[in-house]
Amino acid sequence: MKRRHCLAACALLAEPVGGQALRPLAIGFDEGSPPTMYSVGGMPAARGIYPAVVAAAFASLGLECELQALPFKRMLSAVDASHMWAGAVIRTPEREQRWLFSQPYFLEKLAVFSGGAPYRGIADLGGKRVGVIRGWSYGDEFDGGRRRGDFLCEEVASDSLNFAKLLRGRLDYVVATELGGRLLARAPAYAGRVVESPVPLGATPIHLAAHRLQESVAALLAQFNAAAERLHREGRIEALVRREMASAAALLP
Known part of the structure; x- marks a missing residue:
């Protein structure tokens, strides 16, 4: 998918600031679950396997993302308020009432x-x-x-x-x-x-998700699904897992 088409698809997900380019798509992850998703030193940037996979998938679409690490319940509330996407969650009947989900990108x-x-x-x-x-x-x-x-x-x-x-x-x-x-x-x-x-x-299968009332969510999720499938076929997800496991292990006391 070309960059201009991807940006058009997310045009209603992030507000322009002063007529400038759209802000990166905000995607939230749990802050305390290494090596899958975590923060280092209290910094807001999310690290780990799930942020790496999500970032790689969106990068292949030409879409910049802001990967944020925060307490899990706070992230869920932000998704419910349409302030961000959920980067790594499982599907539950209760969540399905409000959110749309990608295909699983990790088990x-x-x-x-x-x-x-x-x-x-x-x-x-x-x-x-x-x-x-x-x-x-x-x-x-x-x-x-x-x-x-x-x-x-x-x-x-x-x-x-x-x-x-x-x-x-x-x-x-x-x-x-x-x-x-x-x-x-x-x-x-x-x-x-x-x-x-x-x-x-x-x-449990891991999904990307967003509130169903946000504009263009279904289209972007479909593009993410295709991108994640390509990462799997090319063996890139396995490589990301090895890299992120080594990074997290290096942080152990």
Whole structure:
């Protein structure tokens, strides 16, 4: 897609400033989930696998994006107010009432971590304290058990906070992305003390999304889908994953 066509498609998504060129498309990501999406040193720029993939897809369309890292719930509120797009979310029935979604561009595997307590399936969470990220959804089965009160979820802003609570005995289990949890479990503070269950919690497809009332959203999402598919075919997403994993690992204390 040529740059002028892409800019025309997003003309109603960002207001011109003083008659100048359109502002970059604002896309929000969680600030505390390395290596998939995070910030460094409190800076607002989003880093990680998901921002890298989204940026590469839009760059191939000739569209500049502003990738912002912020608390996940604050990002969700900004999307509901049509102030930005959601860069990496899963589809839920509640969100589908308000948002339009891209095709999945990544499959996020979820793992269960503990200090040694066995995990053979979601029934083992019954009556336990489970650490999760504030505002996240973890799939229908987990979310349903949470609503029923089968287990108690404690929300924090990052996996590292949950791992610290786990070591202090304030949690029985932590649910984290496989990539993020494994990366953190290798850090000196947790190595040998935090155990990943061999049984995964599951996997959730990751989407780009925006409020359905915004103009031209469907057209831009279709173009993003095609661009992301090209990245997959060319092996570029795998290369981005390797690069971002190495960058996040270098930040471990």
